[in-house]
Amino acid sequence: MNTKVNIAGVILNNPVMVASGTFGSGAEYSEFVDLNKLGAVVTKGVANVPWPGNPTPRIAETYGGMINAIGLQNPGIDVFCKRDIPFLKDYDTKIMVNVCGKTTEDYCEVVERLAEEDIDLMEINISCPNVKEGGIAFGQNPKAVEAITSELKKRAKQPIIMKLSPNVTDITEMAKAAEAGGADGLSLINTITGMKIDVNRRTFAVANKTGGLSGPAIKPVAVRMVYQVANAVKLPIIGMGGIATTEDALEFILAGATAVSVGTANFFNPYATVEIVKGIEDYMEKNHIQDIQELIGAVK
Amino acid sequence: MKKKEKAVVISQECIGTDIYSLWLKVSFAEDAKPGQFISIYCKDGSRVLPRPISICEIEKNALRLVYRIAGAGTREFSALAAGDEIEVLGSLGNGFPLEEAEGKKVFLMGGGIGIPPMLETAKQLKADKRIIAGYRDELFLAEELEANGSLYIATEDGSEGTKGNVLDAIRENNLDADVIFACGPTPMLRAIKAYALEKNIPCWVSMEEKMACGIGACLACVCQSKEVDEHSHVHNKRICKDGPVFLSTEIEL
Numbered sequence: 194m195n196t197k198v199n200i201a202g203v204i205l206n207n208p209v210m211v212a213s214g215t216f217g218s219g220a221e222y223s224e225f226v227d228l229n230k231l232g233a234v235v236t237k238g239v240a241n242v243p244w245p246g247n248p249t250p251r252i253a254e255t256y257g258g259m260i261n262a263i264g265l266q267n268p269g270i271d272v273f274c275k276r277d278i279p280f281l282k283d284y285d286t287k288i289m290v291n292v293c294g295k296t297t298e299d300y301c302e303v304v305e306r307l308a309e310e311d312i313d314l315m316e317i318n319i320s321c322p323n324v325k326e327g328g329i330a331f332g333q334n335p336k337a338v339e340a341i342t343s344e345l346k347k348r349a350k351q352p353i354i355m356k357l358s359p360n361v362t363d364i365t366e367m368a369k370a371a372e373a374g375g376a377d378g379l380s381l382i383n384t385i386t387g388m389k390i391d392v393n394r395r396t397f398a399v400a401n402k403t404g405g406l407s408g409p410a411i412k413p414v415a416v417r418m419v420y421q422v423a424n425a426v427k428l429p430i431i432g433m434g435g436i437a438t439t440e441d442a443l444e445f446i447l448a449g450a451t452a453v454s455v456g457t458a459n460f461f462n463p464y465a466t467v468e469i470v471k472g473i474e475d476y477m478e479k480n481h482i483q484d485i486q487e488l489i490g491a492v493k
Numbered sequence: 494m495k496k497k498e499k500a501v502v503i504s505q506e507c508i509g510t511d512i513y514s515l516w517l518k519v520s521f522a523e524d525a526k527p528g529q530f531i532s533i534y535c536k537d538g539s540r541v542l543p544r545p546i547s548i549c550e551i552e553k554n555a556l557r558l559v560y561r562i563a564g565a566g567t568r569e570f571s572a573l574a575a576g577d578e579i580e581v582l583g584s585l586g587n588g589f590p591l592e593e594a595e596g597k598k599v600f601l602m603g604g605g606i607g608i609p610p611m612l613e614t615a616k617q618l619k620a621d622k623r624i625i626a627g628y629r630d631e632l633f634l635a636e637e638l639e640a641n642g643s644l645y646i647a648t649e650d651g652s653e654g655t656k657g658n659v660l661d662a663i664r665e666n667n668l669d670a671d672v673i674f675a676c677g678p679t680p681m682l683r684a685i686k687a688y689a690l691e692k693n694i695p696c697w698v699s700m701e702e703k704m705a706c707g708i709g710a711c712l713a714c715v716c717q718s719k720e721v722d723e724h725s726h727v728h729n730k731r732i733c734k735d736g737p738v739f740l741s742t743e744i745e746l
Contacts, residue, residue, distance in 0.1 A: 217710035221734070224495055224708070237712075245727040250703045252713040254542045259705065266712045268726035408541050460705045461534060461541045463497055463582070 194477055195484040196470075198232070198451050200429050201352035201377035203313045205232035205287050205452060208485065209442065209470045212407075212433045212456030213238055213291035213316060213356070214263065218277035219284075225463040228284040230470055232452060236277060238293035238318050241302040243269035253389045253398035258408025258435070259457060260387050262401030265293050265321055270306050278310055289314035289354065293321060297341055301348055308350040315351055316431075317341070320358030320383035321405075332358040332383075335370035342374025352377035354431060357422075359411075360386050364418045365425035372426045380431040380454070381422060382415045408457040409435045416448050423449025423490055437465060439472025449490035495708065496521050497582040502573045503555055509633040511562040512606075513571050518555050521583055525551045527591070527613040528674075528699055528738050531558070531583030532707040535566050543582060544570070545704050545733070547676070549609035549634075550616070556583070559609035559634060585707050586737045589674050589697060594620050600670040601642065602659045602685060603627065604677025608634055610699060614674060615641035623668055627659040627677065660684055670694060674738075679746065686741040696741040700732045709734025717745035 196207040210233040216222055219234045228234060246266025253260045267273070273290075281288045290312050294300035300317065307315055319332035319341060331337045338355065345353055355371040357364055359382040368379055384405025389398035415434025423430055432450030436442050437458035445453045458465040473485070482488060503516040519531075525548055532543035544566045550557035562568050573579060591614070599620045603611040604627040612634055615622055622642030626635065630650045638644050646654030647662040655662040658681065662668075669692070675685045676699035689696030702714035715729040719742065722730050730736060730744065 215706075215711060217712075221706070221708045221710040225497065243726045245729060246712065246715070249713075249715060251715070252542075252703050252705050252711075254540060257539045257541065259541060261705070261711075261713065263712050266715070266725065266727060266729060268724075272726050409538070457541060457705075460707075460711065461543065463706075463708070 194474065196474060196477070198485060198489075200314065200354070200431065200452055203287055203352060207232045207470050207473065208446065208452040209466055209473070210235050210289065210431065210452055210454045211459065211466060212454040213318065215456040215459045218273075218280060220280055222459065222463060226467050228281075228286050230467050231286050233287035233289050233313070234281055234284070235289045235316060235454060236273075236291055237267060238265050238291040238321070239267050239270055239273045239303060240265065240293050241270055241299050243267065243272070248400040250399050253404070255387065255389055255406065256410060258406055258410035260389055260399055260404035260406050261384070262399045262404035264401065267293070270303050274306065274310055278312060282311060287313040289316050291316045291318055291356070293318045297344055300341060300345060304345045304348045304353075308348060312351060314354055315349055316354045316356050316380050317345060318356050318383070320356050329358055329360065332367065333361055335366045338367050338370040339374040342371050342376050346375035354378040354380050356380040356383055358383050359414060359418055365421050368422040368426045368428070372428055376428060378429045378431065379422060379426070380433065382411070382418050382434045385411055385414065407435065409437055411435045412441060416444050419445055419450050420448040436469070437462070439469050439476060442469045442473060443476060443488070446485070446488050447490070447492040451489055494521070494524070495582065495585065497580065499578045500581045502575055502577040502579065504575050505573050507571075508559070509631050512633050513560055513562070514549070515558045515560070515570065515573065516555050517558065517579070517581065519581060519583065520554070522551055522554050522556050525556060525584040526588035527551070527617050528588035528610050529584040529586045530737065531556065531581050531585060533570060534580035534582070535569050536579070537569060540566050540569070542705055543707055545585070545707055547610040547699070548584065548613060550613050561606045582707060585733060587735070589614050589699070589738050591618050593695065593697070594618055594672040594674065596620055597671040598669070599623065600625055600663070600668070600673045600675070602673060602675040602677070604659060604681040605629065607677030607681075607699065610676050611674070612637055612641065623670060625659045625662050627662070627681065628653070658684070660688055673697065675699070682741070683746045686746050689741055697738050698741050698746070699737045700739060700744070701737065702732050704733050707733050719743055719745060
């Protein structure tokens with residue numbers, strides 16, 4: 194049975210990865226999960242300098258999901274290269290580093306640093322709804338998506354995966370723009386902008402007022418967008434948005450995702466990733482699927 | 494070693510208005526420390542985040558939690574009965590540094606639903622203990638606290654003990670201490686920090702914030718640190734992992 198998948202020339206042992214920001218750099222979850230069993234670890238977004246993130250409360254639970262506005266707190270690229278990459282190099286898994294920035298120059302600086310590091314993939318976050326400058330400002334305009342993609346592509350030595358926002362009218366336009374800019378793959382979806390109001394305190398549930406909705410509640414939106422994008426571009430897709438079970442992961446793969454990322458589910462089941470890896474194998478065996486390629490985009 | 498497992502409910506009783514005492518059989522109880530907490534997962538899948546609840550008492554194979562119903566999740570827990578199973582993750586966080594208080598004159602200060610962790614702390618700590626418990630009106634755990642140290646009570650409505658808060662109780666009873674351990678609402682901790690600075694005594698406070706992962710990965714439950722934190726490299730510490738107990742002078746309150 195073959196569960197290996199190919200993302201822009203990088204061969205993953207299986208299609209299961211983690212969604213950036215839900216797994217740190219893997220150290221905390223390594224107490225629960227054998228990181229060797231994951232297709233790849235995707236790290237929390239890293240910027241050129243340390244970012245303090247947003248005030249608290251940073252999260253709120255909503256029906257079947259949660260809203261977060263962490264604000265991309267991160268220790269900066271220097272610490273990340275010194276501490277987090279060496280930690281992950283001890284495991285037999287691929288490393289995809291998520292990159293965030295406020296300006297094109299910020300993104301370029303991080304990508305240039307990472308180009309010299311022994312990592313497998315870069316995921317470019319142009320879709321964070323929780324920071325005022327940068328992030329989503331790049332992800333909601335096809336011209337900006339194409340421009341930043343081609344700038345980063347010039348500097349990266351590893352494949353670059355553009356992470357797309359669902360907070361647009363037509364996500365396929367952004368996907369095509371990234372493809373035109375030279376992206377090697379796409380990650381979708383980032384969180385959906387949402388809001389929760391605490392009626393007892395009569396204020397916003399998260400200090401940032403708005404936040405990104407994630408978790409099982411957003412899965413149907415994500416599956417639909419993966420399907421649309423898979424039919425609009427030729428790039429490999431990493432699908433995510435509310436994946437908690439094997440069945441969820443298979444929906445994304447059948448809709449056209451080459452790999453999947455488990456995000457919010459890590460919070461309610463730290464073993465979700467390895468359970469899904471095993472679940473996909475069981476599904477393939479039961480349904481006499483020899484190669485996972487047979488499943489990718491099988492639903493037309 | 495942290496563990497996620499199915500805990501079995503040994504017993505549960507209501508010990509005050511919306512306040513419940515829950516005994517759970519868990520494999521990691523022996524490793525638990527006073528001031529640590531566990532995460533409890535709802536059975537209703539619409540509630541995706543675990544609820545962090547502080548440990549009130551520790552036995553060989555069991556933990557006691559005393560919690561207040563604060564929403565739909567804790568309301569779900571309040572219906573648990575002996576024999577029921579519930580997913581838990583524990584034990585989490587650092588706990589109170591008992592070694593800093595051994596043999597000294599100590600204030601154990603709890604406010605509202607911050608009182609429960611003071612029970613196990615009092616049981617384990619070998620020191621001259623003054624337990625100061627602040628309630629709105631209705632008392633809970635008072636008899637058990639009294640069995641483990643000198644108990645001073647403050648109530649907001651004055652129905653029992655000192656009328657006012659825990660600091661009012663200290664002043665009214667002319668109490669002093671070498672070390673403070675405190676858990677309660679932020680305004681209370683802020684006032685205790687100021688008191689400790691004024692008296693020039695070390696003070697450890699247990700912090701609270703909305704949490705998601707409970708293990709230090711998601712960065713939801715941060716508090717501001719005075720110095721640049723060595724893990725985050727910014728002025729933030731993770732309450733779930735670096736705390737919940739912090740030296741009051743190392744964080745902004």
